[in-house]
Amino acid sequence: MAGSDDKKPTTFRVIENELDCDHCEARDRCPGSELSQSQLKQLSDITTTRGPFQSGQAIYRMEDHFRSLFVIQKGAVKIESVSEDGANMVDGFYFIGEMFGVDAIGDDYYRNDAIALETTWVCELPYTKLETLCTLLPELQRKIFMMLGHQIRKINENLVHNRSLSAEKRVLQFLETLSDSNVVKKNHQCQMQLPMSKGDMACYLGLRPESLSRALGKLSSDGVIRNHARKIELLQHNTSFELAYK
Amino acid sequence: MAGSDDKKPTTFRVIENELDCDHCEARDRCPGSELSQSQLKQLSDITTTRGPFQSGQAIYRMEDHFRSLFVIQKGAVKIESVSEDGANMVDGFYFIGEMFGVDAIGDDYYRNDAIALETTWVCELPYTKLETLCTLLPELQRKIFMMLGHQIRKINENLVHNRSLSAEKRVLQFLETLSDSNVVKKNHQCQMQLPMSKGDMACYLGLRPESLSRALGKLSSDGVIRNHARKIELLQHNTSFELAYK
DNA sequence: CGCTTGATTGAAGAAACTCAAGGAAGGTGG
DNA sequence: CCACCTTCCTTGAGTTTCTTCAATCAAGCG
Known part of the structure; x- marks a missing residue:
């Protein structure tokens, strides 16, 4: 299992797949897209x-100086x-191609x-170097601004939804977002392999684990999802069943 | 009343007070701070x-193209x-020296x-011009990045708090933030003159107006605040009363 | 195999919501 | 200047939703 996961992504992959992100749905979110080859080179430098x-390991911690x-x-x-x-709070989840750490800027x-x-690999962008490069490459600056705008929209939407939706709607919305953004592995029959525990998911959605469990149970019995241990399957995409949850 | 409110701020005020924002607590949030005179000139140009x-008038609307x-x-x-x-949702409040519209970037x-x-006056920053200027003035770019980072932190904190705090704590926290940031007019005895209706405030906090009213009532009877029509006074700053609400 | 951790279920309680009515404030017209 | 009206805020009673607490179940791991 560790074999394929632990293999370091090659530089080529860094540039082509993640920073340039040609393959991913979330093209706009990747700092390298829309840059020329030479500009990409400067970025990857x-x-x-x-x-x-490994799962559970920290990429950074609260005590760390913001650098990247x-x-x-x-x-x-x-x-x-x-x-x-003293309670743990989950502020957000991030997936392949997505940028995090931006809330520490400034x-x-x-x-x-x-x-x-x-098992996770990340591309580190030293912030001061990035800033400098942004003044040299207007396209990059543009891209970073866009990514920050996107991030703000995303959090804002979350904020708004969390406030006024019932537990079931919130859960369903979360699952749909996950599914639509194609960031989570799916097997043959659209079963998403959730990387986070249900506890983390509950915490992120502002629910108790018990409430999440009950919400998932309700969605299951309503035929909207199918709920296995850490695999969840979305059924009835855009059907009347789901509409009842809008 | 309209007399003083309607007077257009002079250019001097634009630069010195708002964009440079020497007088306000939220210095970091203002794009002009830490710029030289000549740089400020370019920005204000x-x-x-x-x-x-006027109260109720739109500065921009959903249908409008993002420009500034x-x-x-x-x-x-x-x-x-x-x-x-179809329900109205209040996503946020912004006050003197604060920037808004950033969620539309990109x-x-x-x-x-x-x-x-x-009655409100704003300083409009055309976005493409601002972007261009940012590549010319690294300090300005830095400032804008910082402001975006600050914005993300602010929304994030809100998100986290809204999820797990009781109505009363949420209300108190909101009032304290307002009070601490010194953006709301206060009269002699620390009474804040709230610019928004209680309905808007409730909506922003994810509560029904009735629930907000009850929460304010409880905080009043507990001696933590004093609640007049659109004036609210914070009492017991950092005393045992308030600690019970942490 | 037993231990630990995470997920589920049930029953009782608390918190916020809904619905409905009453009251204060501000604006308008007589 | 006052009566009226509209809008916003408050209050009360009953209901829904989520939480709390406790117990059980399942899975992963030494």
Whole structure:
């Protein structure tokens, strides 16, 4: 199992697959897309591939000085912080091609921990170097601005949805987003292999594990999803069943 | 009343007070701070002061093409969107010295409406011009990146808090943030003059108006706040009363 | 095999919501 | 200046939803 996961992505993969991201749905989110070959070269010159991070390992922690942004080349990451009362909070999940660490821009330290959910490789973008390069490559600057805008939209949508949706709708919406963004592995029959625990998922959705379990149970019995251990299958895409949940 | 509110801020005010923002607590959030005089000049050359927007008037709407970011020079703004079921949602409030519209970066249209809550003047930053200027002025680029990072942190914190706090704690936290950031007018005895309706505030906090009313009532009877119509006074700052709400 | 951790289920309780009615404030017209 | 109206805010009673607490079940691992 460790064999294929632990293999370091080649430089070619770094540039072609992740930073340029030609293959992924989320092209806009990748800093390298729309850059010329020579510009890509300059970008990849300041980056470092880091990994493998095993499940549970930290890519950065709260105490660490903010130095870099990260783009996921392989694997998945959760962003976790600790609230005043000591409880763990999951702030977000990030997948292949997505950038994280941006919430620390303009700050001295990271405000949270970035934890690998599975064997994960990341591309490290040293922030000051990136800033400098941005002034030299307007297209790159443009791209980074866009990625930040996208990030803000994403969080905002989340905020709005979380506030006013019932547990079941929230869960379904989360699963649909996961499914639509094609960031999670699916087997033959559209079963998503979730990288995070149900506990983390519950926490992210602002629910107790028990409530998530019940919501999943309800969705199952309504025929909207099929719920196996860490595999979830979305059924009835865009049918009347699902519409009842809008 | 309209007399003083309707007076257009002078160019001097634009640069010195808002873009440079020497007077405001939120210095870091203002694009002009830490720029030299000549750089400030270049920045103010691409900006336009717009106003007055009367309470309820839109600075931009969902249907509008994204063209500009805005910094508030005077007044207050709410960002409002409509959910699938037709309900109005308040995504955020912005005050003097704060920038809004950034969630549309990288998009063709604004995703929401920006509505003045009181007589409001804004400084318009045409986005493509700003981008170009950023490549010429690394300090400005740096500043904009920082502001975006700050924005992301702010929304994220909100997201996390909203999920796990009771109505009363959420309300108190909101009031404290307002109070601490010194963006809301206060009279002699620390009474904040809230620019938004309680309905908007409730919506922003993910509560029904009734629930907000009850939460405020509870906080009042506990001696943590004093609740008049649109004036709210924070008592017991950092005392045992308040600690019980952490 | 037993231990630990994560997921589920049930029953009771708390928190926020819904619906409905009443009250205060601000604006308008007489 | 007052009566009226509209809008916003508050209050109450009953219901829904999610949480809490406790127990059980399943899976992974030494």
